[in-house]
Amino acid sequence: MLFRSFFDDKLAQYTYLVGCQRTGEAIVIDPSRSIDEIVQVAKKEGLTLTAATETHIHADFVSGSRQLAVDHGVKLYLSDEGDENWKYGYTEGLDVEFVRDGSRFSIGNIDFEVMHTPGHTPESISFILTDRGGGATKPMGIFSGDFVFVGDVGRPDLLEKAAGAEGTADSGARDMFRSIQRFKELPDYLMVWPAHGAGSACGKSLGAVPSSTVGYEKQFNWAMQIDDEQAFVDELLKDQPEAPVYFAEMKKVNKVGPTVLKHTDRVPDLSAEDVKQALKNNNTLVIDTRPATLAEKTLIPGSITIPYNKSFTNWTGWLANYDEDLVIIGEPYDKEAIIESMHSIHFDRIIGYAPVDVVAEWNQHDAYETLSVEEFLEEAEKESTYVVDVRNDVEWGDGHLNQANHHFLGKIRDTDIPKDKTVLVYCQGGARSAIASSVLKSLGYEDVKHMAGGYGAYLREQKNK
Template structure:
């Protein structure tokens, strides 16, 4: 949760505002309520409704509505859940072509929106502005607090259109959903949308859908809000430039989209499953876990700290430490058709469950106590090494150094003789790796490489080590660095 604003006029309360942040997904959502009527709306709600419910109960609001800026690709929307649990009216885009229309509207109270439409929640006004570019159906909402007597708008909810310091990438449909040609089309639409945005009043607050760490752009600022005027002065995408120059700059150096983005688009378009309060068993004995491990459709993930995992883990398990990067890499690396058994401390299970469900990983068969490892006859291990140890080995013929960072990181500098296999592609490219050499895995700081090392061990590579200090440690130790383009893969 980020902040809470209550705006007043002449001692009377009129509009309530609160923003929420999912730090693992760098996703923002917002609750706006009319203090006069008690009606509340959530903009781009996350799937876990708990924070909104708690706020509504505390403040005495009714969750009357949910609005979406577009069909999301990076998390499961909570709009359908709100409609099911609270009878909330949905405000959804009706812009774009037939390829990107919502398909779950039957039987629900749905308002399909076009550019220029206006709707009210109590005395708070929302005006729709069609802002295609990131996606064809993308819309923004301009807010005016009519209850306070204001005739001028206060701010704009931009979703994935304008961020602090950046704009939404237009290439996701092409890269993640394989809709060819949509990147160029989206770049042109984004340029045109920006020209309209630049005509808005400078004082308007900009409330974006994401912050630093999201894969929906490439150069986010770390500040969660901005203004139209500030972005016009400082956002690279709002500078004066030709349409051709804008195209080139916008499409250049965008990060690799996580593999699960294509799944999220389909889920949010067709309608997410409505969650029920089902109890997930907590397994405390190895024999019970073995029953799951013997099934071909079950993946076992271990959420312990990577150093604990390296010191001893069950064969075939994948280490996804429950840190800020957990959700992103779970979506990238786990099979949505598989059921999960999750090794985790009992006090973390509900939080982990919400994180997995936030990206549609709903098939959780059981949580498992880390104490089951004490019952195992033998545990696998791997060695963590530092930069000095790698410097002794890296140029030897029997060592294969794997860099799992993203393309831009590799291009900016990498270890000579290293081989680039980005973590999200590592399982698919495992067949290219030598079986007769020691594999040494590294990323920037050691977090992603620990995941990669566990993945390789689970795939049957046993002679594998992790550079605990990462590329940062390599540079600090004076290791040689070279720059270059993408490595050609066989």
Template sequence: MYFKSFFDENLAQMSYMVGCQRTGEALVIDPARDATPYLETAEKEGFTITKAAETHIHADFLSGARELANSNQVELLVSGEGGEDWSYQYLDETKHQLLKDNDQFYVGNIRMDVMHTPGHTPESISFLLTDEGGGSEVPMGIFTGDFVFVGDVGRPDLLEKAAGEEGTSAEGAKQMFASLKRFKQLGDYVQVWPGHGAGSACGKSLGAVPSSTVGYEKLNNWALQFDEEEAFTEQLLDGQPEPPKYFAMMKKLNKQGPSLEKDRDMKQLTPEALEAYKTDDYVILDTRSKEEFKEGHLPGTINISYDKSLPNWAGWIIGYDQSIVLISRMDQVSDVKKMLESIGLDDVIAYVDAGEIEKQSSLETYQNISPRELEAQYREHEDYVIVDVRNQNEWNEGHIQGAERILLGELQENLDQIPTGKTPIVHCQSGKRSAIAASVLQANGFKDVLNLTGGFSAYQKEYQPVTP
């Protein structure tokens, strides 16, 4: 048997390839949008990818299953559980199989047993792997998707919070409790291969290691310590962070079928040409570092630095009805485009060499201030307002007296919460999110915005925060 895991650090997403070396067949589980790593691995190892399986309709990344099926004649194996509202809508164009609880399928001599494991979503399924070709009669491991993680379980509130499906949080928590009962009955030796690692918004306390065992999770995973459904449900739903705004769109696109037309040409523009794109139909995304952006940027541009958090914040801030023009280093343009495509932001139409921006004369800047400057110069000044862009859980643990909380991902829709005529002093926990917020505020007319250096972490080292 051949086994390989793939980790997208930008989305903390795990996918897997399983191959039967006797028959040369391979299966990909929960493929990411970019199928290149799977195809390259298959060619290198002498496999033909014949099947692609999904544990559920994903909300946090755009699936590559449809593209694998259409481009490479791969059979799709997807959930037939959950009812019509949780069914894939593009399957008629593909060779596919709808899987139900207790179904089996094979990849060469490797057997996969299907478990319906609702809770995170109604259609969620898991796959138990038994290497019959290697002579085993017991399962080696289970692909859990967003059902069980290392140290956590999938959150059941996304359908309600992100997709607007009222009442599904409580029902999902009950289903999760029942699914975990089945999980506990598996052998302690069974390995656990989850769909995400630390950093994913699909749980609230995911572990950093990539895999585990059923026995280890039974001993250490908080969610497997409950015998009473009510107590479990209360704990599971408590403290879940706000889901990224783009999750609702991911659910919709993965259900309807991701676009197969993402590979479009981009044109290179001059900085002067960007003036024509400063309308609501476009967003000009500057991916330079926050330090570079602060020192000089074109008016009307949004700054999300080129790093692993770029897809997440782009999904929060950029509208799916907007076309995107990039300002990026030339050697980063292709990677940025792939990052955006991983969450379905496909309409990247043009780019500008970031090096050309720094040569311009009419650039905007914004100022950083320290916690001491905040307290000494701005605290009691009626012309300023402190804007905290952290999430609710962070706020509840402590915040600056008198601050207004506006979640970064919802800032553009809530600018009216900033009193007219006041200059915002923006901060987050460490300074990364507030730099994005500063760019959003400047692009929306708050030209004199100030950014708190080091964020709340730096502030609370010197001053006493407020707690509820």
């Protein structure tokens, strides 16, 4: 058996390639939208992609199952669990087998048994793998999707918070409790291969280790230690991070079917004049991907900065709208990776990509100012200022400046911050406040300043006094 995992560090998402080397067949589990690397690895190993499957209708990235079915003719094994609201709507004309709890299928000499594991979502399933080709008569591991992570379990509140499915958080938490009881009955030696690692918003305390075992999780995963159902429900729903607004779009897209990308769909390169023309359209958002230290003094009026790093996809999902045309400013060598990152959460309305050199052709810039902690605190005492904390709810609850008003970064474009004052922005370390400052400038706020080092630097200075 061949086993490969692929990790998207911007989505903290795992895709798995499993192949039977005796028959040359292979299956992709929870495929991302970008499938080229997987196809190349399979080809290099002498395998033919014959199937793809997914553990549930994903809410945090675009699934590549449909792309694989259209481009490579693979057979799809899709969940038939859940009610009519959680059925796939794009399967007509494709080779699809719907599976339920107890269903079995094989890829060459590798067997998969389906286990219905609702909780994160009603249709969630897991796959228990047995390598019969290797002589095994007992299973090796379980692909747990967003059911069991290393050190955590999937959150059940996304449907309610992001997709507007009222009342599903509590019922999902109770489903999760029952699913965990079944998980505990599995052999301790089974490997656990989750769909996400640390950094994913699909849980609140995911570990960074890529895999685990059933026995280890039974001993050390917090969710396995609570035997009372109500206590479990209360703990699972407590302190979950904000549900990114783009999750609702992802759930819909993966249900009705993502757009199939074509290699001929190329994003054109833009000149400075092209960008100027695009900015005249109120329905165009220009995203500057340069580091904030470069963008803060040379920000093109009307644009926002979201530096291209591990957080880029997340904050793009929060701050961009699906009904907007998007223009990207970035390094030429980052173009392909940036476009791929945006496509991974279905931002397909990218009308052009401009190199960072275009910034030099602007005579005026929408600069915001960076203040030291001491300067920031002095400004915060003035009646002419309005202090904004853009951190999440948990961070805010753990402590904040007395003068601060809470405006979470992900919702800053819909802000009600007064425009007649100097706006002082801070976060935990300085990165998010820089993004927020650029957004406020794009919205017409004239005097915006943010704190270098954020609340963390403030606490360190207070400790040293």
